[in-house]
Amino acid sequence: MVRRTVCIALLAVIPLAVFAGGQAEETGGTDEVITVEVWNHSGKGAEREALDASIAAFNEMQDRIQVNLTRLPEGSYNEQVSAAALSGDLPDLLDFDGPFLYNYTWAGHLIPLDDYVSADLRDDFLPSIIDQGTYDDQLWSLGQFDSGLAIWGNRAYLEEAGVRIPTSVDDAWTFEEFNNALEALQALPQVDYAIDFKMNYGQGEWYTYAFSPLLQTFGGDLIDRSDYMSADGVLNGPDAVAAMEWFQSLFQDGYANPTPPGDDSFFGSKTAALSFVGHWMYGPHSEGLGDDLVLIPMFKGPDGRQVAGMGSWNWGITSSAEHPDAVWEFLEFLLSPEEILRMTDGNGAVPARYSALEQRDAYSDGGMLSLFVEQLNTIAVPRPQTPAYPTITAAFAEAVQNIVNGADVQDELDAAVQKIDQDIEDNQGYPTN
Amino acid sequence: MAHEAKRGPMSLARRTRRSASTAVLYALLIVLALYFLFPTVFMVVSSLKTDELQLMADMGGVRGFIPYGEIGLGNFQRVFQEMAFGRFFFNSVFILVMTVGIGLLVNSMFAYSLARLRFRGRAILVSVVVALIIVPTESVVIPMLLMVNTVGWIDSYQVQIVPFVADAFSIFLFYQFFIQVPKDFDEAALIDGAGYWTVYARVILPLSRPVFASVAILQGIQHWGRFLWPLMVTRGETYRPLPVAIQQFFSQDPKAWGSIFAFATMTTIPLLILFLVFQKWFVQSVASSGVKG
Known part of the structure; x- marks a missing residue:
């Protein structure tokens, strides 16, 4: 009886002791130092190491601002x-995948960066980075890097098949050339x-x-960008349907x-001659193909249009930041050419600033x-700059999966349009005021 | 003699028919058992395949169930290298033990009072408990989030334990069990001078091990896999449980499937052990109450 009572009492007391301990940990710190709370997605190992090193360097070089990083899965x-936005405990600075910016901005979670970013600094960024970070005529986010999407080719196969290898955006394959090359x-x-x-990446943002x-190359799009009020006639219009039927x-x-x-299949077994994928595969591709690896620009559509994908993770200062100037001081450090290169040397992405790009031969x-870089400067199109983007991407990705599995293209695109328009x-x- | 001689061949035929039907039944049961075991076998076998390309190639077919090629513990090592798995595992176990442990005490005491004490509003309380069973947690997470945020519990252990200690379904199970225990036991103890606490602790509890085991397992399964709530209320790694931690591997493409399967295997095994430990009592309870997980 005594033993049982003791067990019951322990069950009741242990959590209280632990809770008390947990709360005690949260207090502390000094009043003089400004603490900047930063949230970041877990990402790959090289990205984690680069950001950890940047934060350590910033914390060491000055003693007024202490940056604390929380890494979320x-x-x-x-x-x-x-959830954090709902409960009102967002950090001071957070990163997010490019097109999710607009929903965060619309919901009022971020502050504009225009007052912090000088004209010179703005001009040093790739236009794609500025495009991605702009919503409602204001700049809300900046990233350390952008992504590159193009066609990787096996030179030996291309030469054996007698296919011309284009080297620049202007020189890209015409639609007919691309189809002939595939044949x-x-x-x-x-x-x-x-x-x-x-397709092994699976249904998702990819x-x-x-x-x-591909839709845009044919003249279609994910939404009517004139007012972002509907996808009808654009995502399920004749151009988009033609694009997805061809796909x-x-x-x-x-x-x-x-x-x-x-x-x-492209770089290992070499049973695929071309690979449509981004910059992150440069390492495995160059290792597998060596001098046979070539990078080919996005092909031109039936009417000569040419579009490349873009966008990656970027940083924004939240509206709950109590010391936005201090947060910007850290973000400015993170966006310096040296810190950008520390990151891009690790993850292989395209450095976001010209002053960083010119330091790398590649x-x-x-x-x-x-x-x-040429594509990002000329033919890159940001994903739709609308708060409805999370719905758009989910609906389109589902349609793509079904279309690849053989479903009727018009039906699938109609269904995607219905979901998007319903959300809007x-x-x-999504009124802005 | 003649009678026995006549009965012999008939028995043999009957035995043969019975053996055949038993064989068919066992074959069917083996097929069904394999069918239900396949996902677990697939997960464990895949976690041991250290060649990521082979693993992905095997995922589309029967070879996914066969341990061949490069076999080792590399995926498990990678999980520990990539994240503080031990911390997350401790968090999940601690939250589970606390929630289920305190829950068993609180819910059984509540059910005991409903089953044995007579007080105004008792019938209404029983109805409310039954009604609350059908309210899914997901439907109340937003107000719950706002409430726990108000009291400053975000990113803590208590926010993952306290809201789930009181559980309507557990109370109902205890209540169902307690009302079947003959009141004669209570009355005998009360006549001997025992109080309600003593009756609960020394008479009811020893008789109720099967229902305690059932509730422990059912609640254990539910809390071990809980994802939405900790996703909303945890921030850093300090209080992060396993179901949220595994999301780290669902990052940039291509996915590290070897690490994902290794993580899933290490997450599943404790639950299997829990079930095996309580299996005897669980089966007893299922047989007596007709409740299954």
């Missing part, structure tokens, strides 16, 4: 940020699939990031694998990756 990052490459005995679309430029035919005709067993004129209607058109 990437798979649930947006949900956790939304010629598919005919090679060592090739199982002419092009790898990385589908919108990678395949919405579907690539899988049905055997040029692309809808269910690739792995990630390496991005200078004639460099292996200079094409990414439910939010009264």
Whole structure:
């Protein structure tokens, strides 16, 4: 009886002791030092190490501002940020995947950066970074890097198939040339699939990031960008339907694998001649193909349009920041060329500033990756700058998956439009004031 | 003699038929057992495959269930290198033990009072408990979030424990069990001078081990996999439980499936152990109450 009573008493007391301990940890710190709370998605190891090093360097170089980093799991990052916004405990500075900015901004979670960013600093950023960070004519976010999306090719296969290798945006394949190239490459005995679309990444942001430029190349889009009030007639219009029917035919005709067993058909088994993927695969590609690796610009659409994807994680100062000047001081440090290069040397992304780009041979004129910069400067289109973006990307990604699996293109795009328009209607058109 | 000789071949035929039907039944049961075991086998086997490309290639077919190729513990090592798995594991176990442990005490005492004490409003309380069973947690998380934020509990242990200690379904299970325990036991103890606390602790509790085991397992399963609430109320790594921590691997493409399966395996095994430990009592309770998980 005594033993049982003691056990029960312990059960009741232990949590109280632990809670008391947990709360005691939260108090502390000095009044003189401004603490900047930063949230960041977990990302890859190299990105984590680079940011940790940047924060350590900033904390060491001065003693007025202390930066504290909280790293949240990437798979649930947006949900956790939304919950924190709801409970009013957002940090001072947070990062987010590019197109989610507009929803955060519309909801009032961020402050504009225009007063902090000088004209010279603004001009030093790639235009794609400024485009991505702009909403309602104000600049809300800046990133350390942008992404590059193009077609990677196997030079040996291209030459064997007699396919011309374009080297610049102007020089890109016409639509007819691209289709002929796929046919010629598919005919090679060592090739199982002419092009790898990385369908193994699965339904998610990849589908919108990678395949919405195909829509735009044909003249369609994810939403009518004149007022962002409807996707009807744009996402399910004749141009978009033609784009997705052509895309579907690539899988049905055997040029692309809808269910690739792995990630390496281009650079490992070399059973794919082309790979439609971003900058992050440069390492494995160059390792697997060596001098045979070529980077090919986005092809021109049936009417000559040319569009490349863009956008990546970027930083914004929250409206709950008590010391926005101090937060900007840290963000400005993070966006310095040295810190940008510390990050991009680790994750292989395109440095966001020209003053950083010019310090790396790969991005200078004639460099292996200079094409990414050229595309970002000329033909890159940001994903729709609207608070409805989370709904748009979910609806489009689902449609893409079903279309690749053989569903009727018009039906799928109509369904996506219905979901998007319903969301906009439910939010009264996302009024800005 | 003649009678026995006649009965012999008939018995043999019957035995043969019975053996055949038993064999068919067992074959069917084995197929069903394999069907239900497949996901777990797939997870464990995949966690041991250290070649990520082979793992992805095998995921589309039967080879996903066969341990071959590069086999090792590399994926498990990577999980520990990439994150503070031990911390997250401790958090999940601590939250589970506290929630279920305190819950068993509180809910059983509440159910005991409903089953045995006579007071005004008792019938209404029983109805309210039954009604609350059908309210899913997801439907009340937003007001709950605002409430716990008001008291400053965000990112703590208590925010993951206290809201789930009182559980309508557990109370109902205890109540159902307690009202079947003959009142004669209570009355005998009361006549001998015992108070209600003594009756609860020394008479009711020893008789109720099966229902305690059932509630512990059912609540354990529910809390071990809880995702939405900790996602909303935890921030840093200090109080993060396993279901939120695994989201770190669902990051940039391509996914690290080996690490994901290793993480999932290490998350699943404790629950299997919990079930095996309480299995005897759990089965007893299922048999007596007709409740299953």
